[in-house]
Amino acid sequence: MSGAATNDPPVNEMGLVVVGAAGRMGQALIRAIHTIPGARVAGAIERAGSPHLGKDAGELAGIGNIGVAIGDDPLPAFAKADGVLDFTSPAATVEFAGYAAQARIVHVIGTTGCSADDNAKIKAAARHATVVKSGNMSLGVNLLAVLVEQAARALDADDFDIEILEMHHRHKVDAPSGTALLLGEAAAVGRGIDLDGNSVRSRDGHTGVRKTGSIGFATLRGGSVVGDHSVVLAGTGERITLAHHAEDRAIFARGAVKAALWARGRKPGLYSMRDVLGLA
Numbered sequence: 133m134s135g136a137a138t139n140d141p142p143v144n145e146m147g148l149v150v151v152g153a154a155g156r157m158g159q160a161l162i163r164a165i166h167t168i169p170g171a172r173v174a175g176a177i178e179r180a181g182s183p184h185l186g187k188d189a190g191e192l193a194g195i196g197n198i199g200v201a202i203g204d205d206p207l208p209a210f211a212k213a214d215g216v217l218d219f220t221s222p223a224a225t226v227e228f229a230g231y232a233a234q235a236r237i238v239h240v241i242g243t244t245g246c247s248a249d250d251n252a253k254i255k256a257a258a259r260h261a262t263v264v265k266s267g268n269m270s271l272g273v274n275l276l277a278v279l280v281e282q283a284a285r286a287l288d289a290d291d292f293d294i295e296i297l298e299m300h301h302r303h304k305v306d307a308p309s310g311t312a313l314l315l316g317e318a319a320a321v322g323r324g325i326d327l328d329g330n331s332v333r334s335r336d337g338h339t340g341v342r343k344t345g346s347i348g349f350a351t352l353r354g355g356s357v358v359g360d361h362s363v364v365l366a367g368t369g370e371r372i373t374l375a376h377h378a379e380d381r382a383i384f385a386r387g388a389v390k391a392a393l394w395a396r397g398r399k400p401g402l403y404s405m406r407d408v409l410g411l412a
């Protein structure tokens with residue numbers, strides 16, 4: 133049969149399963165994989181009972197038929213794939229982490245709002261899977277985090293207060309955003325403090341004066357905003373604002389595919405987008 137034409141994909145293309153394939157990010161991921169050399173859609177998964185089961189994932193994402201029907205059984209799909217792209221919900225992500233570990237494949241996690249317990253389970257799964265997890269997969273935000281860390285280190289906590297503002301679309305279910313927390317963590321690292329012990333996640337009523345060294349968060353929700361983040365370093369008589377505005381979910385999707393290609397062949401473990409981008 134040598135030289136015969138086949139419909140098989142090129143042997144070294146990375147086969148990626150998109151879980152939550154009908155979601156806002158799921159559809160953006162299908163479009164991104166379609167345009168990035170070296171990757172192909174190997175499967176598309178939604179939850180049992182989803183109205184999207186059986187539809188072609190490419191048709192749903194607006195790029196035409198790609199011959200991949202949306203199914204509801206992740207295990208057999210993972211067994212035939214090299215990696216999973218996961219922008220779903222914390223509960224689903226923890227479940228998929230277990231399956232990715234069983235299949236010993238790459239698991240790229242963009243899901244936000246994970247609890248400490250969820251993160252512990254994901255970390256355990258990363259003993260067998262190569263996991264890249266980040267609250268934001270864009271190059272711009274990860275570079276911003278580096279700048280925030282530098283600014284927080286350079287500007288003394290007695291002189292400059294750090295506040296993080298974010299705005300997202302009306303459908304977002306978690307707050308503060310994963311990105312706001314990632315930026316808060318960068319500021320905390322710069323200041324050499326623990327974020328959990330020093331963050332102020334909301335203010336209401338008679339709050340008293342601002343605690344020196346705390347990192348404040350403010351959350352706005354509305355309309356179709358893809359994702360806006362600002363880190364304000366407020367001193368006496370001057371203010372520095374470092375900001376990022378996401379205009380299209382394609383920036384997250386391209387980052388996720390890049391992360392999967394980077395992770396392929398690496399040893400199991402929990403990696404960040406800063407590792408992928410060489411910004412660590």
Ligand SMILES: NC(=O)C1=CN([C@@H]2O[C@H](COP(=O)(O)OP(=O)(O)OC[C@H]3O[C@@H](n4cnc5c(N)ncnc54)[C@H](OP(=O)(O)O)[C@@H]3O)[C@@H](O)[C@H]2O)C=CC1
Pocket residue numbers: 151152153154155156157158177178179180182219220221224241242243244245266267268269270310384
């Ligand atoms: N890290 C990053 O760069 C980014 C992260 N995100 C995060 O990604 C996540 C998803 O965002 P978005 O796409 O806007 O949300 P959507 O609600 O549009 O999409 C999530 C999809 O996952 C599906 N899903 C949920 N549970 C399961 C399951 N058990 N099995 C299969 N599919 C499931 C949902 O189905 P159903 O509707 O039936 O529940 C839905 O189709 C959020 O946590 C968000 O914060 C978003 C953008 C960038």
Ligand SMILES: O=C(O)C1=N[C@H](C(=O)O)C[C@H](O)C1
Pocket residue numbers: 244267268300304308309310311312358359360378
């Ligand atoms: O839910 C979203 O939409 C987004 N979620 C991520 C977050 O929580 O920071 C990333 C991005 O801002 C969009």
